[in-house]
Amino acid sequence: GNGFFCQHCGALQPPDPTRDYFSLMDCNRSFSVDIGKLQHRYQQLQRLVHPDFFSQKSQTEKDFSEKHSTLVNDAYKTLQAPLSRGLYLVS
């Protein structure tokens, strides 16, 4: 599994707090990031967790999708710009 959905019932799971931005965005933990790959991964994750896709689901899954979506946006913005990426790398 990709760690986002329950293997048994398919329900969206809460974000894994131990997973860092590099792991989430499928990037090597280094200063040089493949921006094309990063953008592709961002779009892939948005299609997976976007709140619009959970409008018919339970409130719990809606809340998780909001959290995932915010996390994915933050991870993308942080890793996309060299300055914030560098700061994140040394933090």
Ligand SMILES: [Zn+2]
């Ligand atoms: Zn389940």
